[in-house]
Amino acid sequence: MNPLRFSPPLILAAAVAFLAAGPVLAGPEPAPAATHFLITDFGAVAGGSILNSSAIQKAIDQASAAGGGVVEIPRGTFLSGSIFLKPGTELTLDEGAVLLGSNKIEDYPKLPTRIEGHFEPWRMALVNAQNLDRVRIAGKGRLDGNGILFWAAFWQRRKENPQCTNLEVERPRLMFIDRCRDVRISDLTLQNSGFWNLHLYRCRDVAIEGLGIFAPTTGPILGPSTDGMDIDSCQDVTVRRCRISVNDDNIALKGSKGPLADHDADSPPVENILIEDCEFGDGNGMVTCGSEATLIRHVTVRNCRITGKTNLVCLKLRPDTPQDYEDITIDGIRLSGGAGRLLQVAPWRQFFNLDGHAAPTQRISHLTIRNVTGAFRSFGTLRGNPGDTLGDITLENVDVQLAEPRLALGQTENLVFKNVRVNGAPYPVPPATP
Numbered sequence: 001m002n003p004l005r006f007s008p009p010l011i012l013a014a015a016v017a018f019l020a021a022g023p024v025l026a027g028p029e030p031a032p033a034a035t036h037f038l039i040t041d042f043g044a045v046a047g048g049s050i051l052n053s054s055a056i057q058k059a060i061d062q063a064s065a066a067g068g069g070v071v072e073i074p075r076g077t078f079l080s081g082s083i084f085l086k087p088g089t090e091l092t093l094d095e096g097a098v099l100l101g102s103n104k105i106e107d108y109p110k111l112p113t114r115i116e117g118h119f120e121p122w123r124m125a126l127v128n129a130q131n132l133d134r135v136r137i138a139g140k141g142r143l144d145g146n147g148i149l150f151w152a153a154f155w156q157r158r159k160e161n162p163q164c165t166n167l168e169v170e171r172p173r174l175m176f177i178d179r180c181r182d183v184r185i186s187d188l189t190l191q192n193s194g195f196w197n198l199h200l201y202r203c204r205d206v207a208i209e210g211l212g213i214f215a216p217t218t219g220p221i222l223g224p225s226t227d228g229m230d231i232d233s234c235q236d237v238t239v240r241r242c243r244i245s246v247n248d249d250n251i252a253l254k255g256s257k258g259p260l261a262d263h264d265a266d267s268p269p270v271e272n273i274l275i276e277d278c279e280f281g282d283g284n285g286m287v288t289c290g291s292e293a294t295l296i297r298h299v300t301v302r303n304c305r306i307t308g309k310t311n312l313v314c315l316k317l318r319p320d321t322p323q324d325y326e327d328i329t330i331d332g333i334r335l336s337g338g339a340g341r342l343l344q345v346a347p348w349r350q351f352f353n354l355d356g357h358a359a360p361t362q363r364i365s366h367l368t369i370r371n372v373t374g375a376f377r378s379f380g381t382l383r384g385n386p387g388d389t390l391g392d393i394t395l396e397n398v399d400v401q402l403a404e405p406r407l408a409l410g411q412t413e414n415l416v417f418k419n420v421r422v423n424g425a426p427y428p429v430p431p432a433t434p
Helices: 015-021 053-065 148-160
Strands: 036-038 069-073 076-080 089-093 097-101 110-115 118-123 127-130 135-139 142-144 175-178 181-186 189-191 198-201 204-209 212-214 229-232 235-240 243-245 251-254 270-276 287-289 295-306 313-317 323-335 341-347 362-382 389-409 413-422
Touching (some): 036 053, 053 069, 053 089, 110 175, 127 135, 341 389
Parallel strands (some): 069 089, 076 097, 097 142, 135 181, 142 189, 175 198, 181 204, 189 212, 204 235, 212 243, 251 287, 270 295, 295 323, 313 341, 323 362, 341 362, 362 389, 389 413
16 A cells, blocks of 8 residues: 555545435455456466566456456466456456556557647556446556656656657556546555556546555655546546645646637546545646547545645636636535645646637636635635636635635636634635736
């Protein structure tokens, strides 16, 4: 288990009502013994020194050819490069099992794939599922990306060129679920990914439950761009009972980018997202929108806890991308980390490019934050680019202790504070500042 600090999981009486409101994820149904495909029966060897990609893939391929079955990784450490789930297959990691990612980039095929809002040849993930109607990945074991050499290579490149992009140094994701329906991922630990941990692209009907996702946030070598989850152009996604502490966005909602992004057929809206009963340690944002995003709507985050250095909500407003964030509700959050911002809503200009087009505008509409208690570092920032529309934003029943209570406020429409208290005193809507 990751050494990062976490208190016991948050348990509230109200969780009963919350659970009744969303889909309840059950683990994969037990399969008869004949449908289990143990990877060691196909030549996989534990120990962490022999590459097992071919043996594991052979087990997956035979399970699919037999009409389906559970591919089982038993207790032990199994070194592997990319593996690809096939129709009818499930992947289970037993307690004590570790699927250890190779630290040689050539063990991850370079194929056309979705990355940072577009398609290009890029290294595939350790575990991949593409164009499947049913995906089941579960167990008490671990996926370990073994990413320290990839991190070191990136930081060396950043030292040589401080303006280098995330994609200048090839790094594999830990898990990539691509254009799949009926996805269930449960109970695993994901750690030390070379790049993003769990990337979902154009998936629908997804339930993620009970994951622990970790990357180093202190120490001599940090894990760059180790997002916990990237929910990219997906619909109908539930994330429940997860613990995430990483060195970038905890949960990022993503789409496309650029001045014509709203015409990108590869990036349908991110919508109908439920995140509940989760715990967040370090990161850039409990929920982040906007590194690549166009239309994000109908998002609910409820009954969660922040214990580390992450922001409550991070909405990036790219001046080169038309963006619309609509109907986002954050309800029932307890703060005990004392190190983040309530609001990080601001222009974000990293690597932006208008490519000769006129600057588009961004809109935030119906953002509600309510029932928030505890201690945090600062109120934060709420402002857009010139011409952006920020409106119908409500903070309600917020009672917090803040070391830096000032809110840096730009132009907003219909900003409402209801029963907002900071450091024991009522906190009215402050005046806008230049």
